[in-house]
Amino acid sequence: MERQRKAVALISGGLDSLLAAKVMLDQGIHVEGINFFTGFCVEGHTHAIRKKDKDKQKRNNALWSAEQLGIKLHIVDIIEEYKDIVINPKHGYGKNLNPCLDCKIFMVKKAYEWIQEHDFDFIITGEVIGQRPMSQRKEILPVVANESGAEDLLLRPLCAKNLPETKVEREGWVDREKLHDFSGRNRKPQMALAKAMNFEDYATPAGGCCFLTDKSYSKKLGDLWEHRGEKKYELDDIMLLKVGRHIRPNERFKMIVSREEGENHFLQGYRKQFDSLQILNFGGPMTLVDGITSDEDCEVAAKIVARYSQGKHEKSVTVEYRRKDGEVFEINVAPFKGDEIPEIWHV
Numbered sequence: 001m002e003r004q005r006k007a008v009a010l011i012s013g014g015l016d017s018l019l020a021a022k023v024m025l026d027q028g029i030h031v032e033g034i035n036f037f038t039g040f041c042v043e044g045h046t047h048a049i050r051k052k053d054k055d056k057q058k059r060n061n062a063l064w065s066a067e068q069l070g071i072k073l074h075i076v077d078i079i080e081e082y083k084d085i086v087i088n089p090k091h092g093y094g095k096n097l098n099p100c101l102d103c104k105i106f107m108v109k110k111a112y113e114w115i116q117e118h119d120f121d122f123i124i125t126g127e128v129i130g131q132r133p134m135s136q137r138k139e140i141l142p143v144v145a146n147e148s149g150a151e152d153l154l155l156r157p158l159c160a161k162n163l164p165e166t167k168v169e170r171e172g173w174v175d176r177e178k179l180h181d182f183s184g185r186n187r188k189p190q191m192a193l194a195k196a197m198n199f200e201d202y203a204t205p206a207g208g209c210c211f212l213t214d215k216s217y218s219k220k221l222g223d224l225w226e227h228r229g230e231k232k233y234e235l236d237d238i239m240l241l242k243v244g245r246h247i248r249p250n251e252r253f254k255m256i257v258s259r260e261e262g263e264n265h266f267l268q269g270y271r272k273q274f275d276s277l278q279i280l281n282f283g284g285p286m287t288l289v290d291g292i293t294s295d296e297d298c299e300v301a302a303k304i305v306a307r308y309s310q311g312k313h314e315k316s317v318t319v320e321y322r323r324k325d326g327e328v329f330e331i332n333v334a335p336f337k338g339d340e341i342p343e344i345w346h347v
Helices: 015-025 045-049 061-069 079-087 100-118 141-148 188-196 215-228 235-240 261-268 295-307
Strands: 006-010 030-037 073-077 122-124 245-250 253-257 275-279 287-291 317-322 328-333
Touching (some): 006 100, 015 030, 030 061, 073 100, 253 295, 295 317
Parallel strands (some): 006 030, 006 122
Antiparallel strands (some): 245 253, 253 287, 275 287
């Protein structure tokens, strides 16, 4: 008897990867999942931070998918290796700072290395022809297979019938007739398959899972690079870009102003790394300052913070300015009015 074939499935937490893995399980393939952590993942981070999102589901969809499938999930930290993909994408960026094609090639390459190390036979992804404009066009799919090194050990169960046979199919490891021919951006076929497989709860089918696809987030990251004079980042940088209002009154400094209580608590953890401001005589936002500030800059920053405090209609508000070196002083200011904070200051 031929041994049971083993495949590793790239599990993002979305519907497509869930279905692709289930199609293989239904063919008797031993499937394990792999999820690559880049630091740019959307799910869980902001919902966990913001108090206003306290009633929203706080789950890791990749772990949840693996649980629904009954498979082991390997979560692999690729934060450091991934930096070069974000900073120097060979195939360029998408609409925002999303290096989608380079990202896919990189993750399939890492999966290919993984199957070689763990004696697995092939790789599964949930890709569908035409679903994503940058990384899933028909002419692009071979690029992913070739540049990753996976070649025809990469199987896409949801659209395999629209593609040339892979070694996986030619060797009879899987039955090609039981694979699918999905294409395009319409998710109804996937949703129908999910229903047939008794999956009633799953991540929003068309939801993005990476902050780099978000216009606002990409603008903040671009601003960070521009004002640091180099395209570099650390994990704390990309986490802070997910939180608060980002306001840059001038080239010397930027402020991160919390929008609610949950963000207040989150930003408190960075007070030793940044200058910070807090309102003393009214409720107000926790605020970090990234950069060097003069006395004049400190007053401008205090007026901005006061504008977003409960004392915004008062004639005077007392703001505590705490430098990261330990120096603390108070500033009494009249809060800026709304139209006194130019739109151009908002990153």
